[in-house]
Amino acid sequence: MKPRARRLAWIAGALAALGAASALVLNAFQSNVMFFVSPTQIVEGHVASGTRLRVGGLVEKGSLSRDEHGLTVRFSVTDTARAIPVVYRGVLPDLFREGKGVVAQGTLMPDGTFVADQVLAKHDENYMPPDAADAVNRARSTLRVSGGASAEARR
Incomplete structure (x- = not known):
């Protein structure tokens, strides 16, 4: 094989x-x-x-319930416009409270229930995850624009 052909073969192989390494890295990121x-x-x-995602908002007041063993917790997360039921099995963070900000990570079930495998609570009175704060603000502005209908009437 001539040197030029060998060089082209090395370049093509490299x-x-x-390309294969890039494809593997992008697949891992995705x-x-x-x-x-x-x-x-x-x-x-x-x-x-069936999609894995994060859902955030406020823990709806009056929605928190535990099973008889205390490990499975059910609550609703709301952005003040709509709410979804969340089921979590495990120990909740110390700062988890009704009416406070929360981000839950898990899977959405076909019946609309969100099964969380991780729950994060806000850490002080002034902090809410930016994505959760944006979602709450968008929901509030939607309620104002639509004539101020109550959140209960929109569910």
Whole structure:
């Protein structure tokens, strides 16, 4: 094989290896990406069931209940416009309270229930995750624009 042909073969092999490595890295990133959605987006059907995602908002007052063993917790997350039921099995963070900000990570079931495998609570009185704060603000502005209908009437 001539030196020129050998050099072209090395370049082609290096480009193929670089392309394969890039494809593997992008595939790993895609499988670890989790999107943040609001309860309104879930209720309106913008998310397919079985999708892993993060949902955030406020823990709806009066929605918190535990099973008899105390490990399975059920509550609703709301963005003040819509709410979705969440089921979590495990120990909740110390700062988890009704009416406070929360981000739950997990899977959306076909019946509309969100099964969380991780629950994060806001850490002080002034902080809410930026995505959750944006979702709450968008939901509030939607309520104002639509004539101020109550959140109960919109569910």
